[in-house]
Amino acid sequence: MKLASEKGVVIFSKSSCCLSYAVNILFKELGVHPLVYEIDQDPEGREMEKALIRLGCNAPIPAVFIAGKLVGSTNEVMSHHLSGALMPLLKPYQMS
Numbered sequence: 001m002k003l004a005s006e007k008g009v010v011i012f013s014k015s016s017c018c019l020s021y022a023v024n025i026l027f028k029e030l031g032v033h034p035l036v037y038e039i040d041q042d043p044e045g046r047e048m049e050k051a052l053i054r055l056g057c058n059a060p061i062p063a064v065f066i067a068g069k070l071v072g073s074t075n076e077v078m079s080h081h082l083s084g085a086l087m088p089l090l091k092p093y094q095m096s
Contacts, residue, residue: 003048004065008093009034012052012063015041019074020062026081031094034064066090 004010009027013020015038027034039045039061052060059073066089071077080086 003037004070005068007035008032008067009090010065011036012048012061012065013038014061017061019059023062023064023074023077026077027090030087030090032090033095066093 004012009032011020011023011027011034013024013036024034024036037048039048042048049060052063055063055070057063057070057073059075062073062077064071064073064077071080071089077086080089
């Protein structure tokens with residue numbers, strides 16, 4: 001949770017995961033530059049993945065946090081985006 005609160009938008013990702021890549025691209029296209037933790041390149045990666053599962057991530061990667069709160073994985077992020085609920089969450093973090 002400490003890592004998830006370090007910046008407004010944090011994504012726990014794996015460098016080889018296409019869904020992680022897609023979520024990262026979505027945020028960049030929306031003008032947000034998230035802090036990305038590539039857990040497969042971190043010595044604590046396995047522990048991070050276990051912690052994400054304990055927090056309620058059904059699919060632990062990618063795990064998206066906005067303002068320190070778990071939004072979810074790809075399905076939840078895309079559902080928020082399609083329903084129009086994602087942009088209000090991201091507004092404070094958009095680059096001008």
